[in-house]
Amino acid sequence: MGDISNSDDLIRRAQDGDVHAFELLVEAQIPRLRRFARSFAHNDADADDLAQEALIKVYRSLRSYRFESAFTTWLYRVIKNCFMDARRAADSRERAVESLAERAPEQVPVPRPDEIVLDAEARQELWNAIAQVTPDFRTVLVLCDVEGLGIGEVAEIEKIPEGTVKSRLHRGRAQLARLLQDPARHGNQTSAATVLPVEGMDIP
């Protein structure tokens, strides 16, 4: 992850409403954030809209950053929550989310998992498959395997133990491999993924 730990001044300026400081602050992360957004969107254009929306929310909530963790850790945490919220809202608006399952398997040029994906079309299909992985697994999968973040970094972003990150990563990879092998059979993962654990009732 890019080291912007010495950017406290930029953060403070951004917190005071300096848009240019904010842009400098997130500049290095933009390519990654756009890719991260792609795993929650149907295509590149939607991903860019989602990334922009998330960055606007980050800007609005900048004052809640209290310098207790690396800025990038906080940034990814906020961004991820925005993506999850957007995904849930989209799912509730329209259940008929485009998925690999809704198209005949023979029309889907799904790359074999043992191929290195290089061409644009195959890349889109791989993203589409990733978008069907259960969100908690997907986040870890993208941050670790696509973006190359370390287990410890992802654990900090997700606020979960490293062992849980490893477990989610393993299960995410397995789910993705199954999706790539048989998209029709596993195409309904999106709806299952929207069922989130509900926290226990507040003790009175």
Next chain:
Amino acid sequence: MTTPASKTHRTIDLRQSLGALAVDRPDDGFRAALHRRLATEPAPAPLRWSDRARAWLRDRRAWMWPAAGVAAGVATFVVLVAVRGLPAEQPSVAVNSPPQLVSSGPVLPSFRVPSAKVAVIKLAFAAEVAVDDVTFAVTLPEGLAFWSQGKKLDERTFRWPGRLEAGENLIPIAVRTDRPGRFPVVATVEVGGRVLEHRVVLDVRREGT
């Protein structure tokens, strides 16, 4: 057939495929559009007090209860209500049966706690068998308040349905008062028409007295 070696090979290749996705896309006007949107945004709003309190509590949720317990010190006490061998065939018709006091364990009549601090009451309902469909209730007297999410709650009584597991069922309740006094707390569990009730007294004193 998939051999372990081929599985490993495929996993590595899948990771390579994923790694190959890390290609920076052309800007396509992304930054310009972001700039335009940011330019219309007001400066980030300062956090409201309630947001700050919520964030503080959220960050500490995992250890908040035990920490409160430690801070409360002698304020933490245990009410033990034993539900012994409730027969499954017991009819649940004794709606108007009088409250039956059933208690065991080291229950003291009075507990001294400092004022202006959150005290955690740990209700330990012990059951020899698991019991479905029970109703817990805790009633506080005037002057003593339930405390949740960093706020005082107005309700005097909380009732909620639940289930008793075989063994000990610990239910922490956070309460607080700002004035000294003796406050009787009533905790009940309704099981099959029977009301098991226990009363304890919270003796709230100013610190140092």
